[in-house]
Amino acid sequence: MNKDLIRTKCPICNSKDFKPICSMGKEYIETSKNGWRNQKSRNVAAGMDFEKNPKLKIIYNKCSKCGIFFLDRIVPIEDAFAKIYGGTQLGEEMFKSSSVNSIVDTSRRIRN
Numbered sequence: 001m002n003k004d005l006i007r008t009k010c011p012i013c014n015s016k017d018f019k020p021i022c023s024m025g026k027e028y029i030e031t032s033k034n035g036w037r038n039q040k041s042r043n044v045a046a047g048m049d050f051e052k053n054p055k056l057k058i059i060y061n062k063c064s065k066c067g068i069f070f071l072d073r074i075v076p077i078e079d080a081f082a083k084i085y086g087g088t089q090l091g092e093e094m095f096k097s098s099s100v101n102s103i104v105d106t107s108r109r110i111r112n
């Protein structure tokens with residue numbers, strides 16, 4: 001993962017006073033049926049290659065000053081989608097149905 005994408009301060013108030021709330025690794029992001037179940041190819045394109053870096057964790061932080069929750073890094077998932085699906089018919093269809101997919105994914109996670 002690109003070091004420029006690591007956050008060292010709150011993205012809202014710029015405070016450096018924040019605490020980790022939870023961390024998410026390969027199981028939560030990629031393999032567990034109760035997790036996000038992101039495609040491996042999408043994760044790799046976004047800089048999350050769990051085969052090369054099995055200890056990679058994404059941490060949720062809570063800012064002690066303003067109270068917002070934020071990830072410890074910027075995950076360029078839109079760039080990953082563009083690399084994988086840009087200019088394809090599938091990409092066009094995904095763009096048009098992204099709201100529906102979000103609802104389906106969220107419902108699936110709530111049920112599990």
Ligand SMILES: [Zn+2]
Nearest residue numbers: 010013063066
């Ligand atoms: Zn803050």
